[in-house]
Amino acid sequence: MSIEAQTLHRETFILNLGPQHPATHGVLRIKLTLDGEYIEDAEPVIGYGHRMHEKMGENRTYAKFLPNTGRMDYVAAMFNTHGYVCAVERLAGITVPERAEFIRVITAELNRVASHLLWVGAFLIDLGGFTPLLYTFDDREQILDLLEAVTGARLTFCYYRFGGVCNDIDDDFIAGTRKFIAHLRSRMPMYHALITKNIIFRRRCEGIGPISAENCRKYGATGPVIRGSGVAYDVRKAEPYSIYPRLDFNVPVYGQGDCMARYLVRMDEIVESLRIVEQALDRLPGGPVMAEKVPRILKPPKGDCYFNVESARGSFGVRVVSDGTDKAYRMKLRSPCFSNLSLFQECSRGMLLADALALLGTLDLVIPDIDR
Amino acid sequence: MWNYLKEIFSGGYSLLVGMWITLRHTFRRPVTVQYPYESLKMPARYRGHIQLVFDAATGQPKCVACMACARACPSNCISLEGHKPEGATRRVVSKYTLDFTSCSLCGLCVESCSFDALEFSKDYNLAATKKDEYVMDLMKQAQGKQEK
Numbered sequence: 001m002s003i004e005a006q007t008l009h010r011e012t013f014i015l016n017l018g019p020q021h022p023a024t025h026g027v028l029r030i031k032l033t034l035d036g037e038y039i040e041d042a043e044p045v046i047g048y049g050h051r052m053h054e055k056m057g058e059n060r061t062y063a064k065f066l067p068n069t070g071r072m073d074y075v076a077a078m079f080n081t082h083g084y085v086c087a088v089e090r091l092a093g094i095t096v097p098e099r100a101e102f103i104r105v106i107t108a109e110l111n112r113v114a115s116h117l118l119w120v121g122a123f124l125i126d127l128g129g130f131t132p133l134l135y136t137f138d139d140r141e142q143i144l145d146l147l148e149a150v151t152g153a154r155l156t157f158c159y160y161r162f163g164g165v166c167n168d169i170d171d172d173f174i175a176g177t178r179k180f181i182a183h184l185r186s187r188m189p190m191y192h193a194l195i196t197k198n199i200i201f202r203r204r205c206e207g208i209g210p211i212s213a214e215n216c217r218k219y220g221a222t223g224p225v226i227r228g229s230g231v232a233y234d235v236r237k238a239e240p241y242s243i244y245p246r247l248d249f250n251v252p253v254y255g256q257g258d259c260m261a262r263y264l265v266r267m268d269e270i271v272e273s274l275r276i277v278e279q280a281l282d283r284l285p286g287g288p289v290m291a292e293k294v295p296r297i298l299k300p301p302k303g304d305c306y307f308n309v310e311s312a313r314g315s316f317g318v319r320v321v322s323d324g325t326d327k328a329y330r331m332k333l334r335s336p337c338f339s340n341l342s343l344f345q346e347c348s349r350g351m352l353l354a355d356a357l358a359l360l361g362t363l364d365l366v367i368p369d370i371d372r
Numbered sequence: 373m374w375n376y377l378k379e380i381f382s383g384g385y386s387l388l389v390g391m392w393i394t395l396r397h398t399f400r401r402p403v404t405v406q407y408p409y410e411s412l413k414m415p416a417r418y419r420g421h422i423q424l425v426f427d428a429a430t431g432q433p434k435c436v437a438c439m440a441c442a443r444a445c446p447s448n449c450i451s452l453e454g455h456k457p458e459g460a461t462r463r464v465v466s467k468y469t470l471d472f473t474s475c476s477l478c479g480l481c482v483e484s485c486s487f488d489a490l491e492f493s494k495d496y497n498l499a500a501t502k503k504d505e506y507v508m509d510l511m512k513q514a515q516g517k518q519e520k
Binding site: 065071131151153156193197199200 | 382416476
C-alpha cells in the first residue's frame with residue numbers, strides 16, 4: 001500500500017433512513033453511518049408514533065382500555081387483546097368458558113396467518129419484487145372478510161372481553177374458514193415455486209443478515225426471529241396458555257439464522273396455524289361464549305400479574321398491577337417488535353445497505369407496536 | 373465450470389416458473405370491485421358509527437337517556453340529554469350528539485345499552501370537508517331517515 005493510500009482520510013457520511021421511507025414500514029428513523037455502501041453504525045430512532053398506551057391504561061377503567069390494545073400492533077391485533085384480557089382475567093379470577101377459549105384460538109391463529117401473509121408481501125417489496133404482494137393480499141383479504149363478519153372490524157377487532165368474546169361464531173364462519181384452509185393449503189406450493197425457489201430471492205436471503213442465537217438472547221428477540229436462529233422458543237409451548245396444550249402443532253425452527261431461515265419459519269408457521277385452526281374447529285364445543293357474572297365495572301383484587309402470549313411477531317407480555325380500584329395502578333406492555341429492533345444496531349454492522357434492508361424486513365417490525 | 377452453467381440454467385428456470393405463475397394469474401377473474409361504481413355489502417355485524425333505534429309502535433327512540441353509553445365510551449364522544457314528560461312512565465331522550473372525530477368505533481356503547489336503543493350504521497362513505505359535519509346529531513339523523 002502506498003503512503004498516500006495509508007494516510008488517505010477515510011470519510012464516512014450519515015444517511016437518514018426514514019422516518020418516511022417505504023422500507024421502514026411506518027415512522028421508524030434509522031441514522032446510518034455509512035462507509036461507502038457499508039454500514040458502520042445504524043442507530044434506530046423511535047418514538048414518532050408514541051401514544052402513551054401504558055399511561056392510558058392507568059387512567060381509564062379496564063374495559064375502556066380494550067380498544068387501545070388493537071391499536072398497538074394493528075397487523076395482529078388479536079394477540080394484544082388476548083394478552084391483556086388474559087392478564088386481567090387471571091387477576092380478577094374469571095374463568096372463561098371453553099367455547100370462548102376455542103374461538104379465541106381460532107381467531108388469533110387466523111390473525112397470525114393474515115399477519116404473516118402481509119409480511120411476505122411487504123418483505124418481497126423491500127427486496128424489489130412487487131407481484132407476490134398482490135397474491136398474498138388476495139389471500140389475506142379472505143381472512144379479513146371472515147374476521148370482519150364475526151368481529152365487525154377488519155383490523156382493530158376489539159373482539160375479546162373479560163370472560164369470553166363478545167360475539168359467537170356462526171356456521172357461515174366455520175364453513176368459510178374450512179374453505180379458506182383448503183384454499184390456502186392449495187396456494188402454498190404456488191408461493192414456494194414463486195418465491196422460495198426464485199433465484200433472485202435466494203441470492204438476496206441465503207446467508208444474508210445472520211443473527212446468532214446469543215444475540216437474540218442478549219436483546220430479548222422472540223418469535224420467528226429467535227426460531228430462525230435455531231432456538232425453539234415459543235410461548236405457546238414454553239408457557240402454555242388457553243387451549244394450546246391440547247392441540248397438536250409443531251414449532252418450526254431453522255438454525256441458519258439468516259433472512260432465508262426467518263422467511264421459512266414464517267411460511268411453515270402459516271401451515272402450522274392452519275393445522276391449529278382446523279383442530280380447534282373439529283373440537284369446538286357448544287355452550288356460552290361469555291362467563292357469567294362479570295361485573296360491568298371490573299375491580300380486580302389487589303395484585304400483580306404478568307401474562308405472556310405468542311404474538312405473530314414474538315412474545316407479547318402484559319403486566320397489570322391492581323390496587324383494588326377500577327383502574328390499573330400500573331400497566332406495562334412488552335412489545336416483541338421493540339426487542340427485535342434492538343438487535344439491528346449490532347447485527348447490521350459491516351453489512352451492505354441493501355442487505356441491511358433485507359435484515360430489517362425479516363424482523364417484521366410494526367412501528368406503532370415499538371412506540372406504543 | 374459445470375456448476376456455474378448448472379446454476380445459470382436452474383436459476384433461469386426458476387424465473388420462468390415465476391413468470392408462468394404470473395401469466396396464469398393474468399387470466400383469472402379480478403378479486404377487487406370497481407369502488408365508486410360498485411360497492412360491497414357490509415356484514416351484519418359491521419361496526420360503523422352508532423345510530424338510535426326507534427320503537428316501531430310509538431315512533432319514538434327507544435333510548436331512555438340512562439347515560440350508560442356515555443359512561444362506557446373510552447373517548448367521551450357521546451353527549452346526551454333527556455327529560456321525563458309529564459304523565460310518562462320513563463324518561464325520553466331529547467338530544468343525542470356523537471362527536472365522530474374522536475370515536476374509535478369500538479362498540480362498547482352499543483354493548484353497554486340495556487334497552488337495545490343503539491345500533492351500528494352500515495354507512496361507511498363518511499368523507500366530509502368540515503370538522504363540524506362529524507359532530508352528528510343522531511336525533512336529527514334518525515328522524516331524517518324515518519321520513520324517507
